[in-house]
Amino acid sequence: MTRPESTGYDYDVVVSGASLAGSAAAILLARRGVRVALLERRSDPDAYKVLCTHSITANAYPVLDELGLVPAIEKAGAVRNEARWYTRWGWIEPKAAPGGPELPYAYNIRRSTLDPMIRSRAGGTPGVDLLLGHQVTGLVREAGRTAGVRASTPQGEREIRARLVVGADGKDSAVAKYAGVPGREYENGRFGYFAHFRDLPLHGGLGHTWFLDPDMAYAFPNEDGVTVIAVLPSKKWLQAFREDLEGSFLAFVRALPEAPPIDSAERITKITGTVNYPLHSRRPTAPGVALIGDAALTGDPLWGVGCGWALESAQWLAEAVAQAAATGRGAPGDLDASLVAYARRHRRRLRGHQYLAADFAKARPFNPLERLMFSAAARDEAVARHMHLFGSRLISPLRFLNPVAVATASAVNLRHRRAAAPPPHAHLSRTEP
Template sequence: MSGRSVDVLVVGGGLAGCAAAMTLARRGARVVVAERLAYPHDKVCGEFLSPECADRFGQLGVSERVAALRPPALDAAVLSSPGGVIWTARFDRPGMGISRRALDALLADAARAAGADVCERAVVTGISGNLDAGFEASIRAGACEQRWKARVVIGAHGKRSSFDRALGRRFLRVRQPFVGLKAYFDGPPLAGQVHLHAFPGGYCGLAPVETGHTNVCLLVRQAQFAAAAGPRGDIESFVRWMARQNVLLGDWLGSARRVSERWLSISQVPFMPKPALDGDVLMAGDAAGMIAPLAGNGMSMALDAGMMAADYSAALLDARLTPSDVRRGYADAWRRRFGNRLRLGRALQAALLRPWLLEPGLRFLRLAPLVGELLVTHTRDLNMNGHIGSVL
């Protein structure tokens, strides 16, 4: 990889980054994606795609590729409390389950086919510049370090990474109390449903994916994990403890077998608000703000945000917007589109982590199904008309 000048540097080749890259490349922009890992790779993610993802795949022109994976259709979510209270939410149309290993690689291939240069094992180690003068980034690929120039930089690097440190982002100064774990299991079929089971200090999701396995992904407070995992931090000890805290979850895990070689883990999962524009870098996906996993909307939001970042980048490249316009407009548009969903997700997660709120809440939703429908609707995208570029 030799140093050169491009129109847009996209840091991170996940959903948001690839959506941005293929959108820009199809408009004729010179785009390079710096992805720190090689495809395919696993990620700590619940891997449930909410129903509106099908629309986003259509806008990105990858619907046939996605359908070829034969993902299971998921038409309902089942939520249970430690005490066994259950609430089922049915979707107006099905979502799907796809592993990030398959989906990220598919989108990276589509970005390449659109004309983007997707560089694997490429880590951005430093960056300088702004939207007025352009940027210069240091990128390490193996033993080789190069300097790249870009007119615009999109940060789509996930929840937290070395790129955040390179930018000196403020959220890194605050210790985050959550740990995430993920593995694949063979277990009892879930009948086209995604499950979410609460336990003290956390919750665990079950979602069928295209491989025929079930994704088991959980979020737990660090203090609760440490108490249950013991002094050695043994994940299996924690999982055995977790299975005893929720009857439905324990029954399923008791009949299931882990097929992953090991659990994937991530610490200090950040749910605090972050700037959507930081150091003049347009943030997208979890880099701009992570919705609570229980909302089931994270991957749809990543695709949306990637396309929105591409729209603003293209408008700057075409001189339809000035750097000042982008600074004002992008952050405002991001807040309008995602802010309420993030706040609702944090509020719902706070309730889920408190059994004294969760159990009466689930009983109420069973008696008032319209309220449940409203909650589901308001964690999702209410504006399904047209391309996201209509915000400009």
């Protein structure tokens, strides 16, 4: 693509990172008339992220729909991510209300399928130049703001100028580092390992999550009959896993309530994971820079929210900045104002969720409010549906814990205690003295 002479820029926007967030942002921006360079440091168009829950929460379904990916995802065999959750009070099994609409859903799909799919869609979108093997090595600075990137490419070093640089390059974002974007890190008191199994039956064919208070595990069915099983124990178990990873992983899974029958299934990958996965929160903008996906906010993987938030943040950015970023359409100063709007929306939608996740990542036992909501959800279908909306990130923490919801959960538990209590004077003899 030639440089627009009137602007002095090669592109309107440079996006660093062509996985979920970056590819989605490139597509959505280009459809709105923005010229986009989509950079990916890896040269393989089929490259994908390995360390992932491989699940997209229901909040991101509208983004998948706007991208036009839903038919392709379903054709690839993705599994709707209905689920049940184990607690010490029993299983929480969200179900649609009788006569009501089906519960919101998105999909479980492996990144080895999804990443090449969305990257190919981006590369075929008019207005997007997909540049593989391009790794950002620095930023172009001009008049106190970012005006492009320097990149290492198969042909050597290259400078690419743009009105806006988007960091979609993960939790260790080079764009954020070079831009000096401040951030905050939260320690994670759990570690995680996972493996893929083929032909592993799960109760009802549903995804399973185990809240073992404080340890965690999940099993998510994916396309091609492959199930991802992850264990996320508190770090008190770390030494045992270091001494015998395979034995500890398998023993942990076998001990789960209604444990998946892993011994009769075929394990098709090695056990992989990480012993240190802190949560990150960064300011999502700087002059001439926007961050999306894990570059802006890295959540706790046990909640499976990363893919959904990557897609949502890409959509929020495109909606906020497209008018201002497109050549010849935005007035001076409009881009800064649009970045302020994006940052405000990002904080409003995700800050509360991240606050709760960072607190739960301390690997502490359930607090009283969590005990109230989880126990009531195991006993009442309406509360279970309410929890499903929160787990799908379709409602905010404030709405999840609103006074009516808390009062309802309290009433459910009170009825449960009364029903379980022995009748008055049951210990006395029925015969009169």
